[in-house]
Amino acid sequence: xxxxxxxxxxxxxxxxxxxxxxxxxxxxxxxxxxxxxxxxxxxxxxxxxxxxxxxxxxxxxxxxxxxxxxxxxxxxxxxxxxxxxxxxxxxxxxxxxxxxxxxxxxxxxxxxxxxxxxxxxxxxxxxxxxxxxxxxxxxxxxxxxxxxxxxxxxxxxxxxxxxxxxxxxxxxxxxxxxxxxxxxxxxxxxxxxxxxxxxxxxxxxxxxxxxxxxxxxxxxxxxxxxxxxxxxxxxxxxxxxxxxxxxxxxxxxxxxxxxxxxxxxxxxxxxxxxxxxxxxxxxxxxxxxxxxxxxxxxxxxxxxxxxxxxxxxxxxxxxxxxxxxxxxxxxxxxxxxxxxxxxxxxxxxxxxxxxxxxxxxxxxxxxxxxxxxxxxxxxxxxxxxxxxxxxxxxxxxxxxxxxxxxxxxxxxxxxxxxxxxxxxxxxxxxxxxxxxxxxxxxxxxxxxxxxxxxxxxxxxxxxxxxxxxxxx
Numbered sequence: 001x002x003x004x005x006x007x008x009x010x011x012x013x014x015x016x017x018x019x020x021x022x023x024x025x026x027x028x029x030x031x032x033x034x035x036x037x038x039x040x041x042x043x044x045x046x047x048x049x050x051x052x053x054x055x056x057x058x059x060x061x062x063x064x065x066x067x068x069x070x071x072x073x074x075x076x077x078x079x080x081x082x083x084x085x086x087x088x089x090x091x092x093x094x095x096x097x098x099x100x101x102x103x104x105x106x107x108x109x110x111x112x113x114x115x116x117x118x119x120x121x122x123x124x125x126x127x128x129x130x131x132x133x134x135x136x137x138x139x140x141x142x143x144x145x146x147x148x149x150x151x152x153x154x155x156x157x158x159x160x161x162x163x164x165x166x167x168x169x170x171x172x173x174x175x176x177x178x179x180x181x182x183x184x185x186x187x188x189x190x191x192x193x194x195x196x197x198x199x200x201x202x203x204x205x206x207x208x209x210x211x212x213x214x215x216x217x218x219x220x221x222x223x224x225x226x227x228x229x230x231x232x233x234x235x236x237x238x239x240x241x242x243x244x245x246x247x248x249x250x251x252x253x254x255x256x257x258x259x260x261x262x263x264x265x266x267x268x269x270x271x272x273x274x275x276x277x278x279x280x281x282x283x284x285x286x287x288x289x290x291x292x293x294x295x296x297x298x299x300x301x302x303x304x305x306x307x308x309x310x311x312x313x314x315x316x317x318x319x320x321x322x323x324x325x326x327x328x329x330x331x332x333x334x335x336x337x338x339x340x341x342x343x344x345x346x347x348x349x350x351x352x353x354x355x356x357x358x359x360x361x362x363x364x365x366x367x368x369x370x371x372x373x374x375x376x377x378x379x380x381x382x383x384x385x386x387x388x389x390x391x392x393x394x395x396x397x398x399x400x401x402x403x404x405x406x407x408x409x410x411x412x413x414x415x416x417x418x419x420x421x422x423x424x425x426x427x428x429x430x431x432x433x434x435x436x437x438x439x440x441x442x443x444x445x446x447x448x449x450x451x452x453x454x455x456x457x458x459x460x461x462x463x464x465x466x467x468x469x470x471x472x
Contacts, residue, residue: 024114026189027330028292029351030283032276033076033193034269035069035122035200036313037298039322040228044266047277048326052296056328057336057372063343063383063403067300067313067320070095070125072344073195076299077105079348079363081384084456087124089389096126104360106348107138110191113357116140118186120179121195122150133162141186143178145171145197153202153213153268170215172196172268176275183282188291189355194279196272199265199302201311211260214267221270222263232306232317232427240431241307242416244395248308258305265302293329293354295347307428314387316401316410316418317428321385327372329354338375341405342368343383345460364460379405382464384452402449404464409433409445419445 042049064072066082074080074087077100082088089095102108107117118141128134128146135142142161149156153171157164167174179194186192199212206213214221234250235241276296283289303309303319313320325342327350345365352359353367371377385401385408401410406423419433419442432438448464 024189025291026115026356027354028186028188028190028192028283028288029110029115029295029354030192030194030279030292031076031295031297031347031351032279033073033121033195034272034298035195035197036300036302037199037269037324038301038304038319039324041199041266041269042324044222044269045273045276047273048296051277051280052294052328053326055334056294056326056332057338057368059325059327059338059340059342059368061339061341061405062297062323062325063321063341063385064298064300064323065343065345065384066386066388067315068387069299070097070099072299073124074100075344076347077107078361079106079345079352079359079365080361081345081364081455081460082386082388083454084362084364090125092126094389097124098126098130100124102136102138105136105138106351107136107191107193109138109352109357109359110355111138111140112360113355114189115355115357116187116190117193118142118179118182118190119144119193119195120182121145121175121193122197123195128157128159132157132159132164135159135162141182143175150197151200151202152204153197170271172198172215172271172275176271176278179275180278180282183279183286183288188288191351191355194275196275198268198272201261208260208264208267210257211264212268214264215271218267218270220267222266225263225266227259227262227304230306230427231429234305235307235429237429238308240418240429242397242412242414242418244397244414245307245309250305250308250310254305254308254310258310261311262304291330293327293332293351295351296324296326297344297347298323299344314396316385316387316399316408318408318422318426321403327368331369332372336372336375338368338371339405340371340375340378341381341383341403342371362457364455364457366461378463380463381461382448382452384449384455384460385410386453400449400453402445402452402464404445404448407441407445409442409449411446411449417442 070090071082078085087099120143144159146157238246303312350368383403397413399412410418417433418431420428
């Protein structure tokens with residue numbers, strides 16, 4: 001398509017026809033999102049580190065504000081916290097695909113601004129269960145996985161621009177091929193969203209039973225690797241934790257299950273790593289690499305045995321709420337590491353800022369482009385963490401929490417609280433919510449949380465202020 005347009009333009013010039021419109025040099029945008037990826041699993045992605053992290057900015061304190069699939073992905077599409085976009089679960093009536101107002105989302109705004117848009121892979125939970133041929137607003141090119149087959153690495157279905165197809169190729173490879181094909185044919189500027197399933201589990205059997213299914217060429221790559229066990233792994237003393245966590249079992253069966261998950265998840269990411277390498281190569285061949293903003297992230301993290309939780313997200317703990325975030329592109333300094341707290345509410349504002357496009361609603365985040373150039377400007381920014389439903393285990397209570405640079409403070413629906421001093425206790429082994437030396441910090445963060453839990457727009461951005469330690 002690009003070659004045809006160039007030839008047509010040359011023909012117009014030869015015929016003496018002028019155009020008032022110059023070349024559109026706005027950057028392309030490519031967002032690559034994995035599913036349930038922990039920050040430490042970046043170790044399984046050498047190509048991503050080489051091609052996106054090193055030439056760009058890596059945000060070391062990046063958070064999923066509602067750490068579960070559907071609410072988090074709705075935040076990417078809107079730039080809003082879940083209490084504003086209203087997607088509060090992975091299924092109806094409070095969540096799922098149809099809960100989101102799809103008429104006002106990032107692809108719609110970029111399409112209005114003249115971008116060509118494409119989505120390849122997973123979308124929102126429940127997509128396609130009622131209307132498998134439906135294409136959501138805003139997408140010019142659509143290759144969406146259809147639920148419930150989304151969670152099958154083989155034997156899945158895709159909506160290919162309104163037609164249902166059943167590819168036979170390993171899912172990650174299929175998504176990469178389709179995304180690379182779009183890059184080859186797209187008109188600039190474009191938005192390309194690539195949403196891989198890995199390292200999310202596929203609950204069917206096989207070698208990696210109830211875990212992610214790696215490509216056959218990668219099976220066994222981590223079989224001999226030893227899984228690290230942080231101090232929080234199978235945490236013995238849970239007396240400081242909320243009551244609904246204290247009785248969780250964690251013995252040899254759970255350990256074996258977690259170790260299998262650890263190996264299979266990392267093996268599944270190897271195909272993602274190859275995929276990103278192929279997409280960067282496709283951008284380079286098309287002459288678009290240096291004019292493309294590349295965002296690599298995940299929808300949420302994942303707990304693998306920390307605090308006796310063998311396969312959870314949603315919870316307030318670091319492994320659940322922290323996500324990798326790397327941004328490479330025009331104006332982003334290479335090798336930049338940014339420690340300021342940021343969140344997925346910032347992704348849509350960042351993309352719109354790069355594209356010079358406008359949102360159709362009030363967003364709660366801010367563009368990360370200035371921060372990538374000058375880190376340290378928002379060290380005291382508070383990030384809202386929220387779980388406003390019970391998407392998985394009904395034993396767990398909803399909560400709201402505030403995360404700042406070195407502390408996280410949570411209030412659970414049942415009245416219980418948690419406060420962790422992350423500089424002194426990075427593994428969150430001891431909640432100090434009742435410790436005498438931390439009462440001032442707790443009360444201050446409680447006031448910040450009270451403001452954030454119903455914030456809108458710029459009201460979500462105010463600093464928490466400096467917090468000084470008084471505890472031992």
